[in-house]
Amino acid sequence: MSDASDARLTDRRNFIRFLAASPVMTPTAVRTLVGSLALGSTNAFAQSYDVLRAPTQAVGDVIAAPEQALNVMDFEPAAKKALPPAHYGYLASGVDGDETLRANHEAFSKIRIRTRRLIDVRKIDTSVTLFGQTYGTPIMLAPVSSQGAFHPEAEGAVAKAAKVKGNGMILSTVGSTSIEDVTEARGAPVWYMLYPTDDWTVTEALVKRAEAAGAPAIVLTVDRQGGRNTETLFRLRRDDTRNCKDCHAGGFVNEVSRKPMFDDLDVSKVTNLYGTGMTWDYVDRLRKIVKGKLVLKGIVTHEDAEEALKHGVDAIIVSNHGGRAEESLFPTIEALPEVVKAVNGKIPVLVDGGFRRGTDVIKALAMGATAVCIGRPYCWGLAAFGEPGVAAVLAIMQREFETIMKQVGALRIENITADMVSVG
Ligand SMILES: Cc1cc2nc3c(=O)[nH]c(=O)nc-3n(C[C@H](O)[C@H](O)[C@H](O)COP(=O)(O)O)c2cc1C
Incomplete structure (x- = not known):
């Protein structure tokens, strides 16, 4: 010390x-x-x-109830305590040595906030409108797969908690809950995150089902094509005394068909969700069938952002999958500026990766993001305490965000501007 x-x-x-x-x-x-x-x-x-x-x-050391938390990080040890080692490992893991995962959060400390004084900030408005829907906050919930591994109420509990402050939510293709149930629990449509299966019939059916449930946006995740080495998961799995095969039948089709979004679909031809050889042609093909908005998640360079514009994409999520796709990437907050510059205000740019504080959120908005997404923090809350845990995580981040919004003198999200941060 x-x-x-x-x-x-x-x-x-x-x-x-x-x-x-x-x-x-x-x-x-x-x-x-x-x-x-x-x-x-x-x-x-x-x-x-x-x-x-x-x-x-x-x-x-470990909180025993959501009310005891001082910040969202307090939920991680509680989640670790509540979960079997392999499931905690799944949530915690990055890839290789977890450097991208750590860098995502650490990068925020290099950015300083510039505050303005003598502005009456007693009443502020944190709402944002995206694709015609108004959300109470720019803090959205990133798609996280298999939330049943964290709590039996899974995405349903998350959706109920998200309803309170009006957080936007993105459901994963490989979620443990159907989009119909999540939409009902959220009390409003949610975005649907699509993994590109290698059977177009299945892909099309997933899109149609999501749109029928009211999803205003289909979010195609593009950063999982090369495979990955989730070492932290593999290490923690060694400590797990349970027999994984009791629940995981093994084999790709078995894993996929366990997920409710694949109910009633013939998945016998699906061999892979990730390494499907997807190119921009696939984006074009999808663009033709998606009736609402098409969003790409996992873009981290200006080259791909420019390409996305050419292919009629409606929004980009700057993301490195929370450090779960590749090692040695730029933290997303450092990749954000080149994407924002390339997009030049034509479409919304969202960002995720390492957001743990209200100050992280305001930094991203000042740097041009329309909204941010969080992944692990709400899952820590879910794993530790179910719906009240998620609600507490969201409330803490919102409280911190409102505090810093007032401190910088911003009454509305549009008032958060580039001159409120200094990078480097
Ligand atoms: C356990 C876990 C599962 C995830 N599953 C998905 C998924 O199914 N689809 C996807 O696009 N991203 C997935 N992600 C990535 C998140 O959407 C998001 O990009 C990331 O969690 C943000 O970083 P953060 O956890 O530091 O907030 C997952 C992340 C975690 C931690």
Whole structure:
């Protein structure tokens, strides 16, 4: 620990002693402050007048209830505790040494925020409109497969939590819940993320089913064509004493046909969802059958962004699959500017990867993103506590985002501008 942080800790301890001696402090409030010191959080101090908002007990290393969380990262150890090692490994894993995964989040610390003062920010509006639908927040839920591995209520619990603040949601082709059930739980249409199967009949049927359920956008994920080495998953799987074959029958068709979006479809000709030899011709073919909006997820270069425009794509999600596709990539927040520049305002650009704080969100919006998506954080909440866990994750990120929006002096999303960040 550095001298500076030593000094800060001493200051905090003295401050706690002072507060503990104060006649206005209850024993519970003192415990809260001590707990937040143990967690290394400055939150309670920054909002010291609002101490009653802070968690009501010291929680040790792992939170036992959503209300105890100070930030979304607090949910990860709780998810790890709740899940069997292999399922936690599936959620946690990047590829190879997880460098892209780590870089995604670490890159945010290189970007500084510039705040403006003396603006009345008591009332702000965080809503965004995308493809004619208004969402309460620019924080959307990225498609995450197989959420039944994290909690029995899976995507249904996520959708119910997303309804509260109006978070947009994208359902994965290989989700554990059907689009009809998710749409009902969300109380509004969700976007549908498509993996390009190698049987066009199946692909077309998936698109039609999603559109019949009201999906305004089909999101084609384009970053999983070469295979991958999910080492963290493989390592943690070694610690799992269960027999994986009890649930996973093995073989591609068996795995695919377990997923409800493939119900009633003949998947016997599908051999692969990922390495299908997909090219821009496939995008053109899809463009012809998609009645609503077509979105590409996994674009990280200006060259591909320019190509996407030529092929009539309606939006791009700058994404490296949360560091689960390739190692040694640029963090997505660093890839965002070249894509934004290439697109030049013609279509919305979304971004995901490593978003853990409200400040991360505002940085991306200031750099030209229309919205951001989060993946692992809401799954940590789901795994640890089901729907209330997801709701808490979304509420914390939203609260942090609203706080920084006010601090930069932005009343609406359109007021978040490039001069509010300084990169490098
Ligand atoms: C367990 C897991 C499963 C995922 N499944 C999919 C998927 O089915 N389709 C997809 O396009 N992206 C998938 N992703 C990537 C996410 O959509 C998103 O790009 C990524 O999680 C964002 O990074 P973050 O987890 O750091 O927020 C998955 C990510 C995780 C962690």
